[in-house]
Structures are given as structure tokens and as C-alpha cells.
Amino acid sequence: xxxxxxxxxxxxxxxxxxxxxxxxxxxxxxxxxxxxxxxxxxxxxxxxxxxxxxxxxxxxxxxxxxxxxxxxxxxxxxxxxxxxxxxxxxxxxxxxxxxxxxxxx
Amino acid sequence: xxxxxxxxxxxxxxxxxxxxxxxxxxxxxxxxxxxxxxxxxxxxxxxxxxxxxxxxxxxxxxxxxxxxxxxxxxxxxxxxxxxxxxxxxxxxxxxxxxxxxxxxxxxxxxxxxxxxxxxxxxxxxxxxxxxxxxxxxxxxxxxxxxxxxxxxxxxxxxxxxxxxxxxxxxxxxxxxxxxxxxxxxxxxxxxxxxxxxxxxxxxxxxxxxxxxxxxxxxxxxxxxxxxxxxxxxxxxxxxxxxxxxxxxxxxxxxxxxxxxxxxxxxxxxxxxxxxxxxxxxxxxxxxxxxxxxxxxxxxxxxxxxxxxxxxxxxxxxxxxxxxxxxxxxxxxxxxxxxxxxxxxxxxxxxxxxxxxxxxxxxxxxxxxxxxxxxxxxxxxxxxxxxxxxxxxxxxxxxxxxxxxxxxxxxxxxxxxxxxxxxxxxxxxxxxxxxx
Numbered sequence: 001x002x003x004x005x006x007x008x009x010x011x012x013x014x015x016x017x018x019x020x021x022x023x024x025x026x027x028x029x030x031x032x033x034x035x036x037x038x039x040x041x042x043x044x045x046x047x048x049x050x051x052x053x054x055x056x057x058x059x060x061x062x063x064x065x066x067x068x069x070x071x072x073x074x075x076x077x078x079x080x081x082x083x084x085x086x087x088x089x090x091x092x093x094x095x096x097x098x099x100x101x102x103x104x105x
Numbered sequence: 106x107x108x109x110x111x112x113x114x115x116x117x118x119x120x121x122x123x124x125x126x127x128x129x130x131x132x133x134x135x136x137x138x139x140x141x142x143x144x145x146x147x148x149x150x151x152x153x154x155x156x157x158x159x160x161x162x163x164x165x166x167x168x169x170x171x172x173x174x175x176x177x178x179x180x181x182x183x184x185x186x187x188x189x190x191x192x193x194x195x196x197x198x199x200x201x202x203x204x205x206x207x208x209x210x211x212x213x214x215x216x217x218x219x220x221x222x223x224x225x226x227x228x229x230x231x232x233x234x235x236x237x238x239x240x241x242x243x244x245x246x247x248x249x250x251x252x253x254x255x256x257x258x259x260x261x262x263x264x265x266x267x268x269x270x271x272x273x274x275x276x277x278x279x280x281x282x283x284x285x286x287x288x289x290x291x292x293x294x295x296x297x298x299x300x301x302x303x304x305x306x307x308x309x310x311x312x313x314x315x316x317x318x319x320x321x322x323x324x325x326x327x328x329x330x331x332x333x334x335x336x337x338x339x340x341x342x343x344x345x346x347x348x349x350x351x352x353x354x355x356x357x358x359x360x361x362x363x364x365x366x367x368x369x370x371x372x373x374x375x376x377x378x379x380x381x382x383x384x385x386x387x388x389x390x391x392x393x394x395x396x397x398x399x400x401x402x403x404x405x406x407x408x409x410x411x412x413x414x415x416x417x418x419x420x421x422x423x424x425x426x427x428x429x430x431x432x433x434x435x436x437x438x439x440x441x442x443x444x445x446x447x448x449x450x451x452x453x454x455x456x457x458x459x460x461x462x463x464x465x466x467x468x469x470x471x472x473x474x475x476x477x478x479x480x481x482x483x484x485x486x487x488x489x490x491x492x493x494x495x496x497x498x499x500x501x502x503x504x505x506x507x508x509x510x511x512x513x514x515x516x517x518x519x520x521x522x523x524x525x526x527x528x529x530x531x532x533x534x535x536x537x538x539x540x
Contacts, residue, residue, distance in 0.1 A: 060397075062421070066347070067238075067281055067376065071392050078349065081361035086345050087319070 007032045018093070018100050022058065025097025034095045038085070042095070046083050049073050053089075054096035063093050063101040127154045127444060130213055130223040132203055133380075134160035134188040136168075136516070137229035137415035137429040144437045144518035146193045157197040157221060159213070163188050166257055167511060169426065169504075172289055172462065174260035175267050175372075176300050181257055184508075191516045203230070206386040208408050225410050225440055228396055230383070232285055232416040232424055236375035239280050239351060246353020251371045254293065255285070266370060267300065272309030273369030278358055280348045280376050281317055285416060285424045288471075290314070290374050291321065291331055292462045297372075298338040299464030315343040315358060315366050324478035327471055330494050334463060348373075377424070379417055395419040400475065401451035403436045410443065412436055420455070422475065427458040430515050434526040437518075456528040458484075460504035468500035469493075474528040485523055486531040493533070 003012045007028055012020040017033065019025055030050060034042050042050070052073040057063045066089045070077035080088035089101050129145055131138045142158045149156075170184035189198045202216035206226065213221045234255055236242045242251065252263040277294045284290075294314045301307040314321070314335060320328035321335055321342060335342050349361035351371065358366040379394025389407050390396050397406040398418040405411040414436050415429035422428050435453040442449055455475030460468045470491050471479035484491040491500055514521055 062419075065282070065393075068392050078361055081347065081349075085362060087347075 016100065019097040022054075022098050029097060030095045037091055037094065045075065045079070049075050049080065049083065049088070049092050050096040053092045054098055057093070057096070057098040063089065063098055065089055065101065126152070127224045128222060129154060129156050129225045129227065129440070130221050131156065131158045131227040131229060132213065133229035133231060133417070134158045134192070134198065135165065135229065135231050135415070136426045137231075137433060138227070139165070139188065139191045139516045140430065140433045140518050141227055141229060141414065141436065142196050143193050143516065144433065145440065146196050147518065148437070148441070151195045155197070156195070157199060158192060159199040159201065159203055159215060159221070160188055161200070161202045163200055165191055167508060168285065170508065171254055171257065171260045172292055172296070174257070175254050175263040175293075176296055177264060177268070181261065185257070186512070191512070193517075203380070203382040204385070205382055206389055208386070208388055208411070211410065223410070225412065225443065227436070227440075228405070228411065228413045228417045229415050230380035230417050232283070232377040233380055234375045235378050238376050239348060241351040241353060242373065242375060244351075244353055249353070250356065250369065251351060251353045251373065253373055253375055255374055263372065270310075270370055272306060274311040274313065274367060275370045275372065276313045276315055276358065276366055276368035277372045278315040278346070278348060278366075279317070279374040282323070283424055284374050284377050286459070287323060287423055288459055288461045293372060294340050295334065295338060295463045298340060312338075312340040313343060313366060313368070314340050315346045315348070317345065317347040319344050324473070326481070327479040327494060330469070331461075338464075383417070391419055399451075400455065401453050402439055402449040403432055403453055404439065404449060412440065422455045423457045423459070425457055425459060426511070426515070428456070430521070431456045431526040433518070434520065452527070454527055456526060458524070460500055460507065462501065462504060463496050466498055466501050467496040468504050469496055470500045470503065472528060472533075477528060477530075477533070480533040480535060482534040483532040485529050489532055
């Protein structure tokens with residue numbers, strides 16, 4: 001776990017780049033993490049997913065799984081994979097500044 | 106209706122019978138439900154507390170045995186027993202589906218029309234397979250070249266298909282977490298390597314393991330060890346493969362991002378959900394039918410007199426019998442505390458313990474909790490006989506012995522000597538923990 005200067009603010013991130021403190025997150029940070037992860041631009045469709053993830057995490061303490069996202073976020077699973085290649089739940093969580101989903105045990 | 110915890114009325118039955126008894130209703134007569142019913146029945150005087158169990162049928166399947174059925178190492182009659190006969194005297198068994206839990210009435214409606222009022226409700230209805238959730242899984246080739254061993258009919262059909270298989274590409278896949286016993290698909294791949302070696306045709310079989318995870322298993326150190334074993338056994342590992350479609354006719358697994366894995370025979374694990382009544386019951390479950398549950402006390406978030414154990418809960422731990430067993434010890438105490446109007450004990454630590462069969466008469470053992478990932482070392486302590494995360498014959502014997510313990514110690518609700526509900530820390534080699 002390291003504290004680094006990241007787009008102008010001091011943030012603590014874990015070994016995989018997830019923010020340790022969700023309250024340090026800003027939308028600018030989200031965009032920078034997306035860049036870093038190979039997503040050139042966050043479209044409104046991306047934000048729909050990221051905002052849903054973040055809101056769900058902040059109200060329930062856990063981030064939804066991909067299947068739950070597909071059923072509840074308004075974005076179908078196929079499109080989730082197009083928007084967030086490889087691991088939509090993981091990547092959207094990282095961009096949204098919340099911890100890596102613990103759903104996969 | 107008498108509120109739970111009203112001690113003054115305990116045991117003061119009126120002349121008309123049992124209305125004044127504290128009523129405990131347990132949904133599910135599997136590992137968790139049976140164990141809890143027996144524990145609670147033993148602990149409480151039948152004159153004061155009634156215990157009822159509901160399940161849709163009278164067939165209790167020893168689920169760890171399903172892994173062995175496809176290889177002819179176990180048969181249905183060895184792993185199925187009557188649910189009713191695993192329950193102590195003085196427990197009412199209702200053999201019918203659950204229609205709905207009505208939280209505001211503290212009542213359960215059953216499909217046969219019965220309404221069970223409760224003071225305490227325990228949800229132990231496990232997880233169900235939903236093969237129809239994945240496009241094509243139950244289409245062309247289902248139970249011909251596309252199988253699952255996660256239920257008994259599937260495991261038996263797969264046994265016949267494996268016996269007839271004399272070469273080609275066998276793919277083992279899991280569609281998405283959570284699944285029961287997350288190591289079971291790996292064990293299947295290891296046993297398939299052993300099985301085809303024994304039959305002398307291993308060189309004619311390509312074995313592939315496809316997983317949506319980014320490694321062989323969910324936790325880093327165990328993943329390294331298990332990934333190493335896949336290598337050793339010449340099983341190809343395909344990671345981050347999230348199955349979107351199964352095309353049984355063409356023999357292709359297709360991922361959501363349009364990659365393909367070809368197969369001649371597919372052994373897959375369908376996605377899991379909670380029991381159907383959970384989503385029919387207002388305010389009880391999440392979108393996948395699992396029940397939001399406090400991970401330390403096992404009280405549901407829905408209502409204070411509803412408790413959850415085993416696969417039905419949404420707690421971040423493996424869906425496995427060992428978890429249910431350890432949870433059961435905490436839950437028994439918490440139900441007592443709840444009835445006595447005392448603060449619940451928040452001590453369930455996520456302890457899980459699994460033998461991983463690796464073929465050729467050997468197995469690994471892993472032991473972990475919410476915070477500690479599976480580590481190398483010894484079990485149950487530094488001087489314990491069982492090596493952790495290392496293949497040994499003793500672990501294999503442990504896995505076989507467990508079946509006896511399951512019917513004779515775990516289900517009757519007895520503690521297993523030397524195995525505490527809290528994860529033992531002695532014996533674990535922490536210096537190797539990943540950073």
C-alpha cells in the first residue's frame with residue numbers, strides 16, 4: 001500500500017491500484033484511473049455503471065457482482081464487457097474509487 | 106403473538122397445548138438446517154421450544170461426494186440418505202416447498218397450504234443451480250457433450266460420458282462466482298488427469314481449465330500452488346474467461362468479449378442463485394436471491410429474528426459445508442442470546458477449511474478466514490499431522506474420513522474434536538503471505 005501524488009492529490013492505493021479510502025475519490029481521479037487502465041474516455045454509459053457501483057458500495061458496504069450489475073445497473077452484461085474489458089466489476093470499482101469487489105471467493 | 110425473548114412465558118404452556126412454546130422454524134434440511142435443528146433440539150426442552158424443519162424432498166445428498174461420481178469412485182446410494190432420518194426425535198419435518206416468508210407477520214407460507222408462525226427463523230436453503238441463465242447451456246448437447254457434476258443426475262450422466270470418452274479436448278469451466286465449493290472444478294480437472302492416466306489414454310486427451318478469475322483460484326498464494334499443479338499435470342489454464350454463451354453444436358465456449366474455447370466434452374458449473382422463495386419474499390434477499398447477512402453475527406439484515414447460515418447467506422466466504430459447520434457453532438449461541446434478549450456474539454471469523462483432491466490418492470488442505478488467505482503450514486496447529494497447501498496421502502484420507510464425520514458428527518450437531526470454529530493461527534507460515 002502506498003501513498004502517491006496522483007493527478008494533483010495525495011491518495012493511498014493498494015498493490016493493484018485500488019483506492020484505499022473511497023472518500024479520497026474525485027471524478028477527475030476516476031478519469032485518470034480509467035486512462036491508466038486503457039479506457040481512453042469515460043462515456044455517459046461508463047459513468048452510469050461507475051456511479052451505480054459507487055452508490056451501491058457506499059450504501060451497502062459491498063460492490064455488486066457482474067451478474068448483479070447486469071440485472072440492476074441498466075447496462076446488459078455484454079455491453080459491460082465492451083465498456084470495461086476483461087473484468088467489468090473489478091475495473092468499474094477501481095475507476096469508482098471503491099475497494100476490489102470481494103464477491104469472488 | 107408473544108414477542109421473542111419473553112422469558113416469563115417460557116414453559117408456561119396452557120391447557121390447550123403448545124401455543125406458548127418458543128417456535129423455531131428452519132428452512133432447509135441440508136447441511137446447515139439439519140445441524141442447527143439437532144443442536145437446538147438437544148439444547149432446549151421440547152416443552153418450551155418447538156423446532157420445525159422444512160424441505161422440498163426427503164433426499165439429503167452428501168454434496169462433496171458428487172465430485173467422485175463421474176469417475177466411478179462414488180455411487181448415488183452411498184451419498185444420498187433420508188433428510189428426515191438425520192433429524193433427532195422431537196423435530197417436525199415438513200416435506201414441501203416454501204412459498205414465501207412474510208417478515209411482517211413472522212410467518213412462513215408453505216406450498217402445501219400450511220402457515221408456520223415463528224419466533225425465530227433460520228434460513229438454510231442453500232444455493233441452487235441456474236443453467237438456463239447462460240445462453241445455450243441447456244440447448245444442443247446438454248447432457249450429451251455439455252455436463253455439470255453439481256447435481257446427482259448430471260454427475261451420473263457425466264460418468265457414462267467419461268467412460269465412453271476415448272480422446273479429444275475436455276474443458277472444465279465455471280461460469281461465474283459465487284459457486285458452491287469453489288475448489289471443486291479444479292479438483293475435477295486434477296481427477297480427470299488421474300482418470301485418463303489410469304485408463305492409459307492421457308496422451309490422447311487435452312485438458313483445459315477455463316475460469317473467469319485472473320488465476321487458478323481466488324486467493325494469490327493458493328493460486329500459485331494450484332496453478333503450479335495445473336502445469337505439472339499438463340492442464341491448460343485459460344483465465345479471465347467470462348462465459349457468455351455455450352454452443353453445444355459447434356463445441357464452443359464463447360466469452361462475453363468474443364473469445365472462444367473449443368471442446369469435445371464440456372464439464373461446466375452453472376451460475377448459482379439463492380432459493381426461489383427468497384426473491385418471492387418481500388425485503389428478504391438481494392437480486393440473486395442470497396440473503397444479506399451480518400458476517401460476524403449471522404443475523405439477517407431483513408429482521409432481527411431471522412438468521413442465516415450456509416450458502417443462502419451473502420457473506421464473503423466460500424459456499425462450503427465446513428463454513429456452515431463453523432457458522433453453526435456461532436449461530437447456536439446467538440439464537441440462545443437472542444431468545445434471552447442478550448447482545449449477539451459477533452465472533453464468526455469467516456473460517457473455512459477444504460480438502461482439495463489432486464488425484465493419485467493425494468489431496469491438499471486449505472484453511473482460511475475473512476482476513477487470512479490460505480497459507481502453507483500445518484493443521485490444526487504447528488504440530489498438526491496435516492500439511493497445508495501441500496499434496497499428501499494423509500489429506501486424501503482426511504477427505505475420505507470426512508464423509509463419515511459428516512453423517513455421524515457434523516449433522517447430529519456435535520463439535521469435531523480438535524477443530525475449533527475460529528480459524529487456528531498456529532501452524533500457518535505467514536512470512537510467505539503475498540504483499
